[in-house]
Amino acid sequence: MEELMISINDYPSIQEAINHMKSDSVLILDDQVYDETIYIDKPVKIIGQNNTVLNFNNRQFIIEKGADVELKNLMISIQPTDFEANILVRDSSLKIVECHLDVKTQSRDLYAVLWAENSYVSFQHMNIKSEANLIKSIHGKVFELNGNNIDLDKCLLGVEVHGSEVIEICNNKITCSMNFLRMSKIYDFKIEGNEFLLPLEPILSKPRFFILDGVENGDIAQIRGNIFDAEKTLNILIHNGQSVSRTLEFSENTFKLKQDIKAAIKFDKINGLVKLDKNNLDDGKIIANQCGEITICTSIFRRFTAIKSKHIRLVKNEKLQQIIIEDSYHIHLKNNEINNIVSNEDAIKLTSIDKIRLEGNTVTSID
Numbered sequence: 001m002e003e004l005m006i007s008i009n010d011y012p013s014i015q016e017a018i019n020h021m022k023s024d025s026v027l028i029l030d031d032q033v034y035d036e037t038i039y040i041d042k043p044v045k046i047i048g049q050n051n052t053v054l055n056f057n058n059r060q061f062i063i064e065k066g067a068d069v070e071l072k073n074l075m076i077s078i079q080p081t082d083f084e085a086n087i088l089v090r091d092s093s094l095k096i097v098e099c100h101l102d103v104k105t106q107s108r109d110l111y112a113v114l115w116a117e118n119s120y121v122s123f124q125h126m127n128i129k130s131e132a133n134l135i136k137s138i139h140g141k142v143f144e145l146n147g148n149n150i151d152l153d154k155c156l157l158g159v160e161v162h163g164s165e166v167i168e169i170c171n172n173k174i175t176c177s178m179n180f181l182r183m184s185k186i187y188d189f190k191i192e193g194n195e196f197l198l199p200l201e202p203i204l205s206k207p208r209f210f211i212l213d214g215v216e217n218g219d220i221a222q223i224r225g226n227i228f229d230a231e232k233t234l235n236i237l238i239h240n241g242q243s244v245s246r247t248l249e250f251s252e253n254t255f256k257l258k259q260d261i262k263a264a265i266k267f268d269k270i271n272g273l274v275k276l277d278k279n280n281l282d283d284g285k286i287i288a289n290q291c292g293e294i295t296i297c298t299s300i301f302r303r304f305t306a307i308k309s310k311h312i313r314l315v316k317n318e319k320l321q322q323i324i325i326e327d328s329y330h331i332h333l334k335n336n337e338i339n340n341i342v343s344n345e346d347a348i349k350l351t352s353i354d355k356i357r358l359e360g361n362t363v364t365s366i367d
Contacts, residue, residue: 003045014038014046029074035059043068048099053077056086063119064090075100078132084108085115085136093120103130105154112136112160116143123148130155139163145172152176161186169194182211187218193225200231212238221248229256230263234284239268246272255282267291288312323348330355340365 004025011017013036017027026045035055039062046069048054054061057079063069069092076099078086087094094116103113113130114121116137122144128134131154137143143164150172152158158180161167167189174180175197183189189212198209209228228234234255238248248270255263263284267274274294276286285303288294293311296304305324306312312331314323320338322345325331331353338361340347347365350356 018042018044038062040067040069041065045070045072046074047072048074051075055079056081058082059086061087062090063088063092063094065092067092069093070095070097071099072097073099076102078103078113080104080106081111084110085112087114089114089116089119089121091118095120095122095124096126097124099126101126101128101130103132103134106132109156116140122146126150129153130158133157133160135159135161137161137164140165142166143168145169148172148174150174150176152178152180154178157182167191173197175199176209179211180209182213184213186212188220189218189222190220191223191226195227196229198228198230198232198234209234210236210238213240218246221246223250223253225252227254227256228263230261231258232261234261234263236265237268238266238270240270248272248274249277250275251277251279254280255284257282257284267294270294322346323350325349325353326351328353330357332357332359333361334359336361338363 004022006017006021006025006027008014008017008027008029011020014034015036015038018038018040021027021044023042026047029046029048029052031049031051033053033055035057037059041064052073053075055077058081060083112133112135114135118139120142121137121140125147128148128150130152133155134152140161143161146168152175156178158176161183163185165187167183167186169191171193173195177199257263263281264287265284266287266289268289270291272292274288274291276296276299279299281299281301283302285305286296286301288306288309291309294306294309295313296317297315298317300318301320303322304314304320306328308327310329312325312328314336315334316336318337320336321340321342323338331350338347347363
């Protein structure tokens, strides 16, 4: 069915136009600044011109009651506000495409630009500059960040997603000076092909760039092909979850660490298989605590530590300086390059292991 095109010139405001629009109609805005609260409870599209601006300064954009809304080619501006969120999406769908979003510093610590509940949210091919927390999504259907250029400054937590069925964060360029992502109770997720920049300032005492807390049963769990360019400490924490039959894949990722900058990936209490393959983690370390099975192949990293993890397999890894494994059932070390450059420190330290298999490893030490 052909979409019905509506011109804003026939109405005194965006809200008045939406009130009179039929479902699945398209509202075309002029090149001007619009400053009004907008409420939508039906499927519509809103398309701007080259210089169409939506100002949500102490205004809100509310989508609910099963609405399916797409915004395209708009400049969205949010100044300091008294709200805890300026864009609210409840039991609905919001897709924002090829828009510019500019958000200034907010006074409320719990503020997020967009607050979504039980909804589909998608940001595609956007330019985003935000001095406040960007997104908080709870019990959502789908959450997507695809092909965006995102600059997050001064915010405590860029994106927080809890209880979503599907998450895709792909092919974005993201600059974030603090914590970028926290996910919890997630079923399927893919974080792929992104370029992350962690600038030096501000400095946090315990930064957590990624936190994946509670990975549930699902089919897809991938962190693949990302670049992490870090000017300060980079920490990734993945813990609490996933079924025994599921694989968590961390592959083909690259860490570019400035001199004397450290990085750590910690897998904590993961029941299924954790598979790391073809990663270049530079001077980073990998920690596995109480995991079911972890396999690391053809990767570059500095140190591996495992405590109470049942099955461990390290194959063809390079530039390792130390391996410490304690209280495990079975370990297999094959064709690894281990070069310990620290005096009075063991290159390999194995404690309380039931079954050990060592093949073709190259070990050098200064002691």
